[in-house]
Amino acid sequence: MSFILKLGASALALTLASAAYAEESADFWKKAAEPYQGVTIRGVTESSPPSLYIREVLAPEFEALTGIRVDVETTSWDQMFDKAIKDMEAGTGIYDMAYIEQDIIYSYLARGFLTDLTGFLAANPDLKAPTYDEANFTTFANYFKDADGNLYGVPMEAFLKVYLYRTDLFEDPKIQAAFKEKAGRDLVPAKTHAEYAEIAEFFTEYGKEYDLDLWGTTAQAHTGHVASWYEYYESIAPTFGVYNWGIDANNNYAASVANGGAMNSPEAVEAMTWWLSMRDIAPPESPASTWTEVGTTFGAGRAAQGLVYGENAGWIAADAEKSLVVGKVGVALPPLADGVLADAEAGEGYIGYYDGGAFGMPHSSKNKEATALFLQYIGQNEVQPDWAVAAPRVTNTATYEDPKVVAFNDELGGYYDLIKDKGYLFAGAPAYPFHAQVREATAPIFYQILLGELSPQEGLDKMAATAEATLSDLGYRK
Amino acid sequence: MQSKRLGWILLAPTLVILFFFGVLPFFYVVYVSFHSWNPFAVNPEMVFNGADNFRKIVFDTAFLKSIGVTVMFVVFAVLSELIIGYALAQAFMRDFPGKAIFRTIHTLPLIMAPIIVGSVWKLMTTPSIGIIPHYLEEWFGLTMNIGTSAPAAFATVVLMDIWHWTPLVTLTLIAALVSLPPDPFEQAQIDGAGKRQIFWHITLPMIAPAVVATVFIRLMDALRTVDEVWMLTGGGPGSATRFVGVHIFKEVFPKTNYGYGSTISVIVLYLTIVSCWLLYVTMLAPRSKRG
Incomplete structure (x- = not known):
């Protein structure tokens, strides 16, 4: 078999496998979300390009796929903290998701404000998406883990x-x-x-x-x-x-x-x-x-x-x-x-400074299952490249290799290369x-x-x- | 008997709302003010500390400075609004071409949210891009930088407040002036009183209740100014515009110092009540006695 034929056959096989995988993935979201049809989950975050992308693109996509409504409230930096802290402190459960800036995570963990996502998904295996894996995240995710290595927030932005x-x-x-x-x-x-x-x-x-x-x-x-x-x-x-x-x-x-x-x-x-x-x-x-x-x-x-x-x-x-x-x-x-x-x-x-943040689930959330699904959705490798182009941020290692991101890296004067190669020098x-x-x-x-x-x-x-x-x-x- | 009961029934929803959203939170703030409470301390619980917070406040230079800045702001802003508002009200009492349009434009700032006012003034005063520093430099050779000059920042905040709230004073005083009976003015003119005498001895005493009510409203508003200043200067440069409202905000929200922040709130409420009482005693009480 000639090289061209081999390449063509491989490409066909890869395409078919990808299509099958995508279908399987879509099936998972529909099936896992069935018990939560009509549920509305609410999040509060800073009005920044990555958050706006969640509100404008990822939330509607997820809603169409699962039937779970996602309301993302984007506000100023000060107001975001104010609202999230008050909600978590009082345990009112207004928010199911809150943006956690890297510098505040230690305060939140000390107060037990957040849900252990690793533990929650381990306890609810039916909710675990096949396309979500904590190992996909860059080392920036380590900032959102406790001493046992359990994750408390899905990284959604990371910059130098x-x-x-x-x-x-x-x-x-x-x-x-x-x-x-x-x-x-x-x-x-x-x-x-x-x-x-x-x-x-x-x-x-x-x-x-x-x-x-x-x-x-x-x-x-x-x-x-x-x-x-x-x-x-x-x-x-x-x-x-x-x-x-x-x-x-x-x-x-x-x-x-x-x-x-x-x-x-x-x-x-x-x-x-x-x-x-x-x-x-x-x-x-x-x-x-x-x-x-x-x-x-x-x-x-x-x-x-x-x-x-x-x-x-x-x-x-x-x-x-x-x-x-x-x-x-x-x-x-x-x-x-x-x-x-x-x-x-x-x-x-x-x-x-290695700046960034994650979406976490307050301990007081009243819709933890539906929220866990959405947090996994935004943590998948598949949704990252377009997000990285729309709002320059990388949270998953695979994102660096995506052709769209590679092209965008040139426009940014090698910014992504700098994060990938020298990010470890920042904190x-x-x-x-x-x-x-x-x-x-x-x-x-x-x-x-x-x-x-x-x-x-x-x-x-x-x-x-x-x-x-x-x-x-x-x-x-x- | 029946009408009394009906009155209470009609009043009940308001009283219930007032109790839950006004009275209860107030007593809770008073309660918290006697505690040390920071949810991010090693001990995140509320701990009773007697009058410690009240003792601390007496020596808190940042708080005392914020009170001083606020008083200056209130004096400059409210007094200017009163004078300009009265002048404009008098102007609107007369007919002139384009009066309706001018009155509408003049009232527009009132409908703007304070945060928007702060944003607009920030855009107008930011060095290099704002039109105010630009024209001050081009026409008068003056450099204005609200990021470095405390007097410039303070003056800008006062001007912003005057721009925003003078229309309220104008509208209130127009209402008061319109309701004045013409007889005393005609009699005074017949008796040969001058314009100044008419103003001091007839107009001012007759509109005094409206003036005091307006000053009450503006005084209370000015004492709790936060959002416009927050947007424009953030309380800076340094603490030049860190009014007491901004100080409380920073103490309670970013610092999460709930106990001490509540103490400051209680003290400020007390000072506001005392200021209003003093105003009432000096301006209206003598008049009531005479009456």
């Missing part, structure tokens, strides 16, 4: 906060020559903070010189919103070697250097000073910018480089209706201090059940640093003391 830069500017021969003349080196994405600052200063000056609306860097530096706090603790401090907010969980949750923490360490002060210097040469909207506005700033072509959440990197790089820099964006690892990369590779640190929020409490207690002082009312050293000293006091009040620090 990446170093985004404008390829059209970095590859412009005239700009390259001007930069080389000034800096004495080639214009390439920065590897160190000094290089990054040099590039940022160059482009801000360049913008002024040619009267362009162009600045050298973005800065998520809102003076009244915790987005700035997050930029510093998730994305800046780690690149200077300050991990887990500078709090040592193994040392009685010490935050101050005096007690063994690093929140006010020389590295933390250096990180803060460097970041503030970048903020000062960023676009003027930066002190009023959260993660959303940083994306908008970059998409409007107002910054040459910056640290941008991956959920925004997608539309910035590929959506011509929203972005002015489509096809002009490259991604790279953030600039790092000496030793940080080695720490990350050794698993003793990390170089930036989610530390496993603190007091995440929001310490953040909110220290944020007002943080804003004072941003406004120059406190120097970085004074402010960080005060933040470390406040963090320790809050942890004592909450009972974590003895």
